[in-house]
Amino acid sequence: MSTLVFLEHHGSSIQKGSLGVLSKAAAIDPDTSAVLVGSGVAGLAEQAGKYGAKTVFVADGEAVAAPLPQPRVDIVSRLVQEKGFGNVLFAASVLASDVAGGVSARLDAGLNWDLNDLAMDGGALVGKRSALGDTISADVGWTTEPRLALIRAGSFEPKENGGSASVESIGTDLEDFSSKAVMVEQLQEQASGPSIEEADILVTGGRGLGSPEGFQLMEELASAIGGAVASTRAVVDSGWYPYATQIGQTGKVVSPKLYIGCGVSGAIQHKVGMQTSQVIVSINKDPNAPIFDFSDLGVVGDLQAIVPQLTALVKERRGS
Amino acid sequence: MKIAVCVKEVPDPGPNRRIDPGTLKMDRSGDRSLNAYDLNAIEEALRLKEAAGDGEVVLVSLGQAKALDSIRKGLAMGADRAVLVSDEAAAGSDLVATSHVLAEALKAESPDVVLFGQQATDGDGAVMWAAVAERLKMPVVSQISELEVSGGTITAKRQTEFGYDRIQAPLPAVLAVADSLNEPRYPSLKGIMGAKKKPQDVKSLSDVGVDASRAGEAGSRTTVVSLSPPQGRGDSRKIEDDGSAAQQILDFLVERKLV
Ligand SMILES: Cc1cc2nc3c(=O)[nH]c(=O)nc-3n(C[C@H](O)[C@H](O)[C@H](O)COP(=O)(O)OP(=O)(O)OC[C@H]3O[C@@H](n4cnc5c(N)ncnc54)[C@H](O)[C@@H]3O)c2cc1C
Numbered sequence A: 001m002s003t004l005v006f007l008e009h010h011g012s013s014i015q016k017g018s019l020g021v022l023s024k025a026a027a028i029d030p031d032t033s034a035v036l037v038g039s040g041v042a043g044l045a046e047q048a049g050k051y052g053a054k055t056v057f058v059a060d061g062e063a064v065a066a067p068l069p070q071p072r073v074d075i076v077s078r079l080v081q082e083k084g085f086g087n088v089l090f091a092a093s094v095l096a097s098d099v100a101g102g103v104s105a106r107l108d109a110g111l112n113w114d115l116n117d118l119a120m121d122g123g124a125l126v127g128k129r130s131a132l133g134d135t136i137s138a139d140v141g142w143t144t145e146p147r148l149a150l151i152r153a154g155s156f157e158p159k160e161n162g163g164s165a166s167v168e169s170i171g172t173d174l175e176d177f178s179s180k181a182v183m184v185e186q187l188q189e190q191a192s193g194p195s196i197e198e199a200d201i202l203v204t205g206g207r208g209l210g211s212p213e214g215f216q217l218m219e220e221l222a223s224a225i226g227g228a229v230a231s232t233r234a235v236v237d238s239g240w241y242p243y244a245t246q247i248g249q250t251g252k253v254v255s256p257k258l259y260i261g262c263g264v265s266g267a268i269q270h271k272v273g274m275q276t277s278q279v280i281v282s283i284n285k286d287p288n289a290p291i292f293d294f295s296d297l298g299v300v301g302d303l304q305a306i307v308p309q310l311t312a313l314v315k316e317r318r319g320s
Numbered sequence B: 001m002k003i004a005v006c007v008k009e010v011p012d013p014g015p016n017r018r019i020d021p022g023t024l025k026m027d028r029s030g031d032r033s034l035n036a037y038d039l040n041a042i043e044e045a046l047r048l049k050e051a052a053g054d055g056e057v058v059l060v061s062l063g064q065a066k067a068l069d070s071i072r073k074g075l076a077m078g079a080d081r082a083v084l085v086s087d088e089a090a091a092g093s094d095l096v097a098t099s100h101v102l103a104e105a106l107k108a109e110s111p112d113v114v115l116f117g118q119q120a121t122d123g124d125g126a127v128m129w130a131a132v133a134e135r136l137k138m139p140v141v142s143q144i145s146e147l148e149v150s151g152g153t154i155t156a157k158r159q160t161e162f163g164y165d166r167i168q169a170p171l172p173a174v175l176a177v178a179d180s181l182n183e184p185r186y187p188s189l190k191g192i193m194g195a196k197k198k199p200q201d202v203k204s205l206s207d208v209g210v211d212a213s214r215a216g217e218a219g220s221r222t223t224v225v226s227l228s229p230p231q232g233r234g235d236s237r238k239i240e241d242d243g244s245a246a247q248q249i250l251d252f253l254v255e256r257k258l259v
């Protein structure tokens, strides 16, 4: 058995999630290699050796500079076919998910996603995942090789358990259709405003607020209780609140003492950013909202009525 | 412009949603509806057609025959017709098998745009479009929160872990939309009445040219080995607001020494 780990990088470093998956892979399969695709990435290969990669395959070129999935599908698929890797592992991200989905179709290879652990069972890879909004957990497997897996963000911490990797350069030839999508612009979001990562209490507003003005309710409650305001991707993408306040897979991971969700459905990609909160309180008018499955106190009701009352009660209690 | 929208019927959220411990498959016997995230894709398709001034919106799905009941909601919103691939031999299809069936059904339609929702609430994979685009050999852009189409080119904005990308691609293309892209319209009464009369083709695997060995369990490459209940969150409480919810939240916070 041999394993290939897809390494995602941003700027001049490899993503922590990728290094975590690489460390785990090397711990369960000594024959683990990695692949890096991008422009000017050869220098990062050495870093990967420290986390357990025996060989790092590097596809370096202008044609693959932009972080777009389809060129990576070409390169990873070809590498897997040539070297016959048994397992191909990805740390989940917007980019890696699209790469994994493409490789799955190209190679007709099974893909298990949202795994939070990996193990070897008598020489066979077994994935662990939770399903249905984490209401059940499952052991999943593959019926053929290569076995593809997307690992949930934050599942494995990077560990320096390796040495130095040998670096092997590979080609960047692309299929015609793979280079049709082009990156026009990459906008870095400025993180302005208070950091939600440091706050002990987070009052989180979701699309259930109904409008950007709804965030005033969040700000009033946050100021009464002594917390900061956080948000979901749905409201950030709608331009209701700044990206710097977004919790979740593509936002921040937070563990406040108290998380209060108002009009937040609790989609899995939001949950992965806040599930380690010590106490979770949620207000949602839909009794079947997934967030109730992981709330310490769930309130079925209209936030427009409840939040102003709660703000007033908290103010009274704190004498402010 | 011809737009195909891939839509899926899913089990309603709530206590009845479960995996059958005997078969290790999703229990599809309870209440079901159209995947909520697919409504954003249907809405966007209708807007693209309206902006182009002409065209057709076709809903494409793989599912049980009774899934038509859910899919009709998309017709009521304004889609022109539906194609449902339904076949005993397709039961239990995973990503490899489903993407193959959908791609074959889509090839027969030759759409200019293939739209997907952001995720299916039963599997939360958010990977289907990438596999289908690969099989159709079309460019793909996912997680789209802003979309412009002009002169045979799409420009899309999307959120990543690092900020926002702006990506361009020529048509035909596969596009997956984020739930923030638009607000799905409610079907009108007229739309609901009219939906029943719109063309709804139920096709077998052989109708779309798929060999049974490439669908269902035979065509799948992943398995569920075993199930176990996850660790709960301990003594969680759920209350219904009767006017005293704010007070009950405060009491809870005081009890936990959080206020
Ligand atoms: C690859 C990927 C990455 C993602 N990354 C992230 C991420 O980083 N962070 C993130 O948050 N999401 C992320 N998402 C999106 C995620 O799947 C959800 O779409 C998003 O979290 C939904 O946000 P929401 O809860 O605000 O909105 P919705 O899901 O629309 O929920 C709104 C809720 O408000 C309730 N409501 C409405 N009105 C009221 C009222 N008056 N009173 C009380 N309740 C009310 C409704 O019942 C509903 O449950 C990602 C998705 C994908 C596919």
Ligand SMILES: Nc1ncnc2c1ncn2[C@@H]1O[C@H](COP(=O)(O)O)[C@@H](O)[C@H]1O
Pocket (backbone or CB within 6 Å): B005, B006, B007, B008, B035, B037, B038, B041, B060, B061, B062, B063, B098, B102, B115, B116, B117, B118, B119, B120, B121, B123, B124, B125, B126, B127, B128, B129
């Ligand atoms: N069986 C199916 N039939 C049609 N479309 C599907 C099916 N499964 C998934 N999709 C589409 O793929 C999107 C993402 O699904 P998933 O990758 O399963 O989370 C959904 O929003 C649908 O647009």
